[in-house]
Amino acid sequence: MRWTIKPKPVESKIAHLQEVLGVNKIIATLLAQRGIETFADAKTFFRPSLAQLHDPFLMKDMDKAVARIECAIAENQNIMVYGDYDVDGTTAVSLVASYLKSYYPQIATYIPDRYAEGYGVSYQGIDYAQDNDVSLIIALDCGIKAIDKVTYAKEKGIDFIICDHHRPGNELPNAVAVLDPKRKDCNYPYDELSGCGVGFKLIQALGKNKGETIADFIPYLDLVATSIAADIVPITGENRILAHYGLKVINTDPRPGIKAFTQNLKKKELTITDVVFQIAPKINAAGRIKHGNHAVDLLSETNPANAIQFAAEINNYNTARKELDKQITTEALEQIQNNNEEEQLTTVVYNPEWHKGVIGIVASRLTEHYYRPTLVFTKSGNRLAASARSVKGFDVYQALELCSEFIEQFGGHKYAAGLTLLPEQYEAFKAKFEAVVAETIDKRLLVPEITVDLKISLSDIDAKFMRLLKQFGPFGPQNMHPVFMSENLRDTGYGKCVGEEDKHLRFTAVQTSSNPIVGIGFGLGKKMAVIENKNLFSCAYVIGENEWQGNVSLQLLVKDIK
Numbered sequence: 001m002r003w004t005i006k007p008k009p010v011e012s013k014i015a016h017l018q019e020v021l022g023v024n025k026i027i028a029t030l031l032a033q034r035g036i037e038t039f040a041d042a043k044t045f046f047r048p049s050l051a052q053l054h055d056p057f058l059m060k061d062m063d064k065a066v067a068r069i070e071c072a073i074a075e076n077q078n079i080m081v082y083g084d085y086d087v088d089g090t091t092a093v094s095l096v097a098s099y100l101k102s103y104y105p106q107i108a109t110y111i112p113d114r115y116a117e118g119y120g121v122s123y124q125g126i127d128y129a130q131d132n133d134v135s136l137i138i139a140l141d142c143g144i145k146a147i148d149k150v151t152y153a154k155e156k157g158i159d160f161i162i163c164d165h166h167r168p169g170n171e172l173p174n175a176v177a178v179l180d181p182k183r184k185d186c187n188y189p190y191d192e193l194s195g196c197g198v199g200f201k202l203i204q205a206l207g208k209n210k211g212e213t214i215a216d217f218i219p220y221l222d223l224v225a226t227s228i229a230a231d232i233v234p235i236t237g238e239n240r241i242l243a244h245y246g247l248k249v250i251n252t253d254p255r256p257g258i259k260a261f262t263q264n265l266k267k268k269e270l271t272i273t274d275v276v277f278q279i280a281p282k283i284n285a286a287g288r289i290k291h292g293n294h295a296v297d298l299l300s301e302t303n304p305a306n307a308i309q310f311a312a313e314i315n316n317y318n319t320a321r322k323e324l325d326k327q328i329t330t331e332a333l334e335q336i337q338n339n340n341e342e343e344q345l346t347t348v349v350y351n352p353e354w355h356k357g358v359i360g361i362v363a364s365r366l367t368e369h370y371y372r373p374t375l376v377f378t379k380s381g382n383r384l385a386a387s388a389r390s391v392k393g394f395d396v397y398q399a400l401e402l403c404s405e406f407i408e409q410f411g412g413h414k415y416a417a418g419l420t421l422l423p424e425q426y427e428a429f430k431a432k433f434e435a436v437v438a439e440t441i442d443k444r445l446l447v448p449e450i451t452v453d454l455k456i457s458l459s460d461i462d463a464k465f466m467r468l469l470k471q472f473g474p475f476g477p478q479n480m481h482p483v484f485m486s487e488n489l490r491d492t493g494y495g496k497c498v499g500e501e502d503k504h505l506r507f508t509a510v511q512t513s514s515n516p517i518v519g520i521g522f523g524l525g526k527k528m529a530v531i532e533n534k535n536l537f538s539c540a541y542v543i544g545e546n547e548w549q550g551n552v553s554l555q556l557l558v559k560d561i562k
Contacts, residue, residue, distance in 0.1 A: 141195025288357030
């Protein structure tokens, strides 16, 4: 791993923050690294306020979207809320549908089948809308590239409102309204909302026209925070405010569907990380293994007993998902070794039998293993479908654009994308993707990087310091947990490998004149030799808390040791 220490901000900025905030130099430096330079900046950062949310009508086409929905309601038209089968899509559908149903009954929901219909807006979904006399479809977390589908719907007398957050192509769908802050002609002040976040702005706008205030929308923020966590969008600006208040709802009064997942977790307060690892995979498992409708049913359910039953079913899907992704990852690693492709700059693997619902997870696992841009293909009808994942700093979406001659369709983000192609194009695509990456990637990006915020001493770590650090959250992209580095550490002699196959490393570190502190390094069992015999070592880590039998102690969550 490469350890890169962030540049230190200008000393005068650090000194100013120390003075106006009354904090120590470490905290002031961390704030300055995050672009916080004044007392007002710090107040906004440490005290996120719902009053700081932008007026939803600043989003291009919001007035048209609201007018069309109000017209549909006034004329007793049937409305269908349509969304993708992942966490962002299912939370968005649950949010918009449950809000509309609170004052208008003629609302249907629709999640496409991952296997029969694939990602995004489908002809099958539009036909279903026509069969059920739907005249307006609100598409969430998808639709920005559904040019032909929206035209098809229009020919059937069905209007579309698109609520998306993916990058548009050169042409926008011919919808009544296209809400997407990434539109070039949209001047909305924040363009990193999740799909559910765009849906939230829509209901906020509808509510504003009805005289509702932001306080009326707080109960929906558990869904928004879950989508922000799961979709790995930046936790800055509006997302940070929505995540902050959404976590409060999750920790105090979540909807029954989310409570069914959280009530057995043994943590006093859940963080974004807990949502990413404890809640999101379960919601996702419904669409991966069975159908995304199960997730919408769970998240929309108001009866706690029913929610517990739905959650139990989804937990079973999640168990099946874990077994599948473990098996497929093993098979994919064998394929790479058998084809002598370990030295390539990309990973592209294919097996027609692999389960389409878990290839995204497998792509992430392979990226962790070989640390290079990765695509995992399987058979989907008469085509091949793939999930793409990338490494930090490399835009896989852009790389796919350069291979578009071999691709039928693709969409996604810088670090994660999906695509389909014809079977006969697979080998040509695979060769082209390797060539494109070889030509465009900075080779340093193929070595995992740990970005260290600051070098500190273990004696700097205490309960007061931890209290201040926690206020930097919620953590996520562009506002990550501060990573620290300490040098000249020794293990007290009790370091050992722990866990299945001795995968993990646990030790107690001391530094001159410091109190001992436990360090746990997941996946770092092989580094035991570095700390043996009380050797001096350096450590890159995040400061965490360990809860055990009601007691909370500080610990180092170790990223690497040297």
